[in-house]
Amino acid sequence: MMRFTYWRILGKGNPGTAPPLFSLCSWGRALSSIIDYRDKFRNGILHDIKLDDAVALFSEMVQSRPFPSIVDFSKLLSGIAKMKNFDVVISLGEQMQNLGIAHNLYTFNILINCFCRCSQLSLALAILGKMMKLGYEPDIVTLNSLLNGFCHGNRIADAVALTDQMVEMGYQPNAVTFTTLIHGLFLHNKASEAVALVDRMVRKGCQPDLFTYGVVVNGICKRGDTDLALNLLKKMEAGKIEAGVVIYNTIIDALCKYKHANDALNLFNKMENKGVSPDVVTYTSLISCLCNYGRWSDASRLLSDMIENEINPNVVTFSALIDAFVKAGKLLEAEKLYEEMVKRSIVPDIFTYNSLINGFCMHDRLEEAKHMFEFMASKRCLPNVVTYSTLMKGFFKCKKVEEGMELFREMSQRGLVGNTVTYTTLIQGLFQVGDYENAQEVFKQMVSSRVPPNIMTTAFC
Template sequence: MGSSQSFNLYNKNNNYPFLLSTLLNSFKAYCIDPTPKAYFFLIKNLTQNSNFQDIVHVLNHIELNEKFETPEFMLMYLIRFYGFADRVQDAVDLFYRIPRFRCTPTVCSLNLLISLLCRNRDCLKMVPQILLKSRLMNIRVEESTFRVLIKALCRIKRVDYALRIVNFMIEDGYGLDVKACSLIVSSLCEQIDLSSVEALVVWRDMRKLGFCPDVMDYTNMIKFLVKQGSGKDALNILNQMKENGVKPDIVCYTIVLSGIVAERDHVKLDELFDEMIVFGLVPDVYTYNVYINGLCKQNKIDEAREIVASMEELGSKANVVTYNTLLGAVCSAGDLNKARVLMKEMRLKGIGLNLHTYRIMLDGFIRKGEINEACSLLEEMLEKCFHPRTSTFDDIIFQMCQKGLFTEALVLMKKLVAKSFAPGARAWEALLLNSGPELQYSEATYDSLIIPEITQLSKLTES
C-alpha cells in the first residue's frame, strides 16, 4: 500500500522517491552535501510510515553516491526496525552490508542482530552462522555477546547450554560472568522440566566456578526449590546463605517459610519464624499469611485468628489473602457459622472479596447443602463478573433438583445460559431426570424453558 503511494510521488527527473529527492534538492540549493543526520531524519520518517521500498532507495543512494562514514547507530536503528517488523532477513542483510556504507561494524550491531534473532526459535538457527561471519567482518565478540546468547538460551529453557557458554567464557579467559550466572538463576523458575536436583547441580557448578550469589540470586534459587516442592532444599540454601555472610531478608524467609508449610513441617515452621524474629526482621502481611496458613493446616484456627488480631495491632493489616486462608480452613472444617462471621468481618473492614473468596465460600455452602446461601453468593459473584467453576453450577443445580426446587433450578439455569456459561452434563441430567410426571410441571414449562435451554446449550458447547 505504502509503496504504490510513494511510487506516485517519485520525482520524474532523477527517479528518486519524493522525500529523498526533496532532501537532495534542498541541500543542492545551498551548495552543500547532505549530512548523515539529514539522512537519519529521512530514514526515521520512512520507518514511521513503514515505507520499506523508499528505505531501500535511500540505502542504495547512501552506499553508492555518498562518501561519508555512515554512523553505526543509523544502521542499527534500521536493523532494529527490520527485526521488529518481522523482516529478519532484511536485518541480517543490512548487517552484512554495513562495511559498504563505509562504517566499521562493532559488537553493538552484532549484539543487536543476535538479540533480534533470539526472539524467534527459527531465527535462532541463524546465530552460529552470524557469529562465524562476524569474525570475518573483524567484529570482536565480547562478554555482552555471550550474555545475549545466555539470555536467549535461558528463555528457550536450555540452562545446560547457557552454563556451557559460561564455561567457554572462562576457558577463553573472560573470567566468570557474574551477571550471566544471575541470569541463569533467575531463569530457573521458568524452566518447567528442570528438577530441583538438576537445578542444585547447576547451582553447585556455578559456585565451583567462583560464583558468589547475592540476596537476589539466593532468593531466586529458593523460590525455584519451593516451587518444586523441595522446602528442605530451600532451607539448606537459606543456611548456605547465612554461612556465606549474606543476610536473608523478610522476602527470603517468607518464601522458605511457605516451603516449610507446604511440607507440613510445623515444628520447623515455628523454629524458623522465631529465628527470623531473633534476627530482627519484621514480618509483614505476606509472612503472616504464610504463618497463618501453617496454623490453619494444623487446624489451629483460633490461634490463627489470634495472629490476625496481633498482626493488626503491630501495624500490618490483614488482607483478602489472610481471610481466604482462614475461610478455606473454616469451610473445610464445615464450620459455616465461623465462615459467615469472617465474611462479615471482611465486609466491615472493607476487604473486597475476590474470585477465590467466592469459590471457597461456594464450595463450603454446597458441601453443607446450604443451597439458598450458595445461590445468593453465586448471584453476587456473577454480578461481579467472576467465573465460578462448572462443577459449582452442577453441584448447585443437582442439589436444587434433589430438594425439589425444580423451577428455581430452571430459572438459575436460564440465567447461566443467558450469561454464556455452560453448565455441565450433570446439571442437565439432574434437570431431565427430575422432569418425570411426579413433579407435575406443565408441558408449557417444558416447551418454554427446557427445550430452548437445551438448544442454546448445544449451540454453546458446539462453539
C-alpha cells in the same frame, strides 16, 4: 590478542552460509523530510517509536551522506530488538553490510542476540566468527547471548562448557550469565545441576548475587524440592548472603503447598528473628495453608498479627479464612470477616462468595444464600459451576426440588457444563424425594455429556 576457543565445543560457523534476508522495500512509510534523522534522535523518538516508523527512519539514515555514525545505527537496532522484532534487526543489519557500513562490537552483539532469539544458533556463531576475524574479541554480552542460544537450542552441555571456559579465560560471569544458565538447567529438569553450578562458581571466586540465588530457589521450589531449597538457604547464610523477603516467601509458599505447615511456620519465625519483615504474601501463604488443615484458630492469630503490624490483608487472605470458618461450622465468624473485608474496601471474589453461599446452605439459610447469589451477579462476579452446584445442593437439602432444577437449567442456558458434583447433587436430590424417573434421565444426560460418575452417583443409579 587472546583468541576465544569456542570452536572445539561448537564447531566453526560460516558467515557465508547465511540465507539471503528479505528486502527493506516492503517495510514502512517515509517520515517527514522536514526533520532529519539527527533531530529525531535528539527528540528521543526511539523511546516510543513504532516498527514501521523505525524502518522508515533507517531508510532515511542510509540515504544520508555521509552515513550516520555506527552509534546511531546501534541505537536504532537496539530499539527494534527491544520490540522483539528480531528478524527485522537481522535484515537491517545485512542491509548495512551491503551498503558498506561497518559493524562494531555493539552491533555485532545485537545481531548475535537476535539470531539466538530466532533459534538460528549456527548463524549467530557465523557472526561471531566474522567479528573475530575483524579483530573484535567477544565480551560478556556476546557470550551471554550465545549462552542463551545454547540453553534454548537444547545444547545445555555446551552451555555449561561455555560458562567454564569463560571463567578459565578471565571473563567474569555476571548475574545475566548465572540466571541464563540456571534457567536453561531448570528448563531441562536439571535442578541439582543448577545448585551444583552455584557451588562451583563460588569455589572459582564468582559469588552469585541475591537475584541469582532467588532464581535458583524459585526453580527448586517449583519442583517441590523443599529440602534442597532449605539447604541452599543455609549455604547463602554461610556465604554471608542475606536472603530477603522474596526468597523466604518462595520457600514458605512451597512448604505450604507440599504440606509442611509446621516447617513453614518455623521458617516464618526464623525470618522474623533475622530481621526480615514478612509481607502480605508471607502471611497469606501461611493463613491459606493453616486453613486447608483446619487450623483456623492459628490462622486467625496470624491475621490479627498482620493487622497489628499494619500489613493489609488482601482478598485471598480473607477468603481463605472465611472458607475455613464456614467448613468449621462457624458461619457467624465468617460473616464478620466478610463485613470486615468490605469495610476495608476489599472486593470479594468468586471464592469468597462461593464459601459464604456454602455456609448459608449448610445452615439452611436459603434466602440469604439466594440473596448472596443475586448480589454477586450484580457486582459483575458471575456465578460458576461451583456456585450453582452449591446452591442446588442447598435447595435439594430443603426439598425444594423445582428450584434446584431451575438453577440447573439456568446454568446450562449460560453455557456452563455441570461437573460430577453437579450431577451427583441432582441425582441424589431427586432420589431423596422419590423422583426416580427424572434421576435416571439426569444420569443419562450425565453419561451423554461425558461427565464421569463417582461412587455416590453409581450407588444411586
